Amino acid sequence: MMGRMYRFALSVLIAGILSVALPASATAETRILACEPEWAAIAREIGGSDVVVHSATHARQDAHYIRARPGLIAQIRRADILFCSGADLEAGWLPVLLKRGARLVVQHGQPGNIMASDYVRMLEVPDNLDRSHGHVHPAGNPHVHLDPENIGILARILTERLVLIDPDNADGYHSRHADFTARWDKARATWRSRAEKLQGMKVIVHHTSWPYLLQWIGLDRVIALEVLPGVSPTASHLAQVLDRVSSSDADAILLTPFDPRDAAEWVSARSGVPVVELPFTVGGREGVDDLFSLFDVTLELLEGARG
Ligand SMILES: [Zn+2]
Known part of the structure; x- marks a missing residue:
């Protein structure tokens, strides 16, 4: 009986020491929930092995119309960063997810909340009287990722947020961002001449x-x-x-x-x-x-x- 009590007390003590000695970033990677595959791809480029990336949608799903299913609620509860297109692309499901146990860090205005359309020049932005953009694009066109310049902008924004949220791994985020930017700029120059x-x-x-x-x-x-x-x-x-x-x-x-x-x-x-x-x-x-x-x-x- 005493032996069992002793072992129990010892294990509590060891668990206590471990949890004090190891900061959160050393025991768990930063978890990024991307709404669309393109943002998950940026997250993998910049986050490398310091992050766990999950995408809420895959390439054969229309992000306008998916549902806030239980698997996504489980994902958002653990997310440190939420990385989406914004501009109401996810209006049918993201607000629901944010209310179902998402942490403060990923709520609007917090460092773990990145809505890509907040950082790029939006196209097809309707004025008040113009209904020609329909009910799914009320805030302008949210499909902002197919301009390589926008990808570059969002890679930089994500890097800044990762450094804020997980400063212990800042060096890794900065060096992967520099490496990505060098490769991206080189590719952009090639694409430019093909695009012309x-x-x-x-x-x-x-x-x-x-x-x-x-x-x-x-x-x-x-x-x-x-x-x-x-x-x-x-x-x-x-x-x-x-x-x-x-x-x-x-x-x-x-x-x-x-x-x-x-x-x-x-x-x-x-x-x-x-x-x-x-x-x-x-x-x-x-x-x-x-x-x-x-x-x-x-x-x-x-x-x-x-x-
Ligand atoms: Zn659309």
């Missing part, structure tokens, strides 16, 4: 998933298949699309991996304009397993469509 050859190419889109990519390269959007962002194509709208296509010589109909294909294929069959599915984010196509291959493959597919 694509300028003026005309594309039809399903949803307005692409304005940052289109602006970066210099592509023209002829029309969207959705009536408004988040409003599915109708027969009368598709008839208008066909009219527009016949007078515009469009080069491609762009789809994400999660867009429905029926409207695009209907227009393609009647116009001869090819459907081109771009990866849209990391994981959106075989071989697209980081941010570098995302932009490489996107340009390659557009070059193929240009012919």
Whole structure:
């Protein structure tokens, strides 16, 4: 009896000493919950082995429409950093997650809360009277990641926050950021010269998933298949699309991996304009397993469509 009590007391004592001696960062990595795969990819580049990264969505899911399922609630309760697009892309589920046990550090205005659209120049920002951007983009277009400059900006923001939240590993975050930036700037220079050859190419889109990519390269959007962002194509709208296509010589109909294909294929069959599915984010196509291959493959597919 005494022996058992003694061993119990000893184990409590040892646990106490260990918890005092080891700071949190030495016993557990910083946990990052990304809302979309592109932000998870930045987190892996900058965080390396000092972080555990989880993405709330994968490349075949539309982040506008996922649900706040229990697995995500469990993830957000443990997160030290929440890294999302913002601008209401996650309006249907992120507010629910934040109320279900998320820690103070990831709430709005706290260092562990990063909403990418707060740090970049937003496109398609509606004025008060303009409803043309639909109910899913009320704060401007939230799909900000397909401009390499925006990726660079967010890599720097994430580095700053990691250093604040986990100062013990600051050296690692700074050196991985410097390494990433060097590789990214080099890739950007190559992409720039490829993008110049694509300028003026005309594309039809399903949803307005692409304005940052289109602006970066210099592509023209002829029309969207959705009536408004988040409003599915109708027969009368598709008839208008066909009219527009016949007078515009469009080069491609762009789809994400999660867009429905029926409207695009209907227009393609009647116009001869090819459907081109771009990866849209990391994981959106075989071989697209980081941010570098995302932009490489996107340009390659557009070059193929240009012919
Ligand atoms: Zn959208």
